[in-house]
Amino acid sequence: MQQSIASLNFPGHAIGGLSVGETKAEMHAMLEIVNGILPANKPRYLMGVGSPEDLVEGIARGVDIFDCVLPTRLARHSAAMTFTGRLNLMNAGFARDPRPIDETCTCYTCRTFSRAYLRHLIVAREMLASTLISIHNIHTLLTLVRRARQAILEKRFNEFREEFLSHYQPRGKHAHPLDERKTP
Secondary structure, three states, X not given: OHHHHHHOOOOXXXXXXXXXXXXXXXXXXXXXXXXXXXXXXXXXXXXXXXXXXHHHHHHHXXXXXXXXXXXXXXXXXXXXXXOOEEEEOOOHHHOOOOOOOOOOOOOHHHHHOOHHHHHHHHHOOOHHHHHHHHHHHHHHHHHHXXXXXXXXXXXXXXXXXXXXHHHOEOOHHHOOOOOOOOOO
């Protein structure tokens, strides 16, 4: 079936059904199979996948386009994405933290608001908290894919990938309970 779809002259191909409970190892294995079938000259769109590590691993396996509700859903649940993992801004330790979510981030949220203020908004159940964290999370993902694109152009994507994954902790002290899939 997939080979017949790949033979059709579509402008690109969507890959779906890979963010519904399988392990990351299973998702990666399927992407490698699909990568060998789909035409190399057409964009590949991986639907519903949006964690930083999944973007990097998807790019490594030939994916060009992603979409996902994860950055905004995490924001609605007080979680901020960073290049080292997630921060749960509801944690009491952030109540007096004057730093931005990520000190290296240039987004509006990080340039303007502290972790303490964001936590205050969360505790007060202000909708602005979700909006500001969403702005940050989306900016983080855009920055990540810009860096990945630059690494590809400079023919150093494998080094970029290894470095990113060596510093990134999807679980552990940065984890958030909404991390719905098992890691290998």
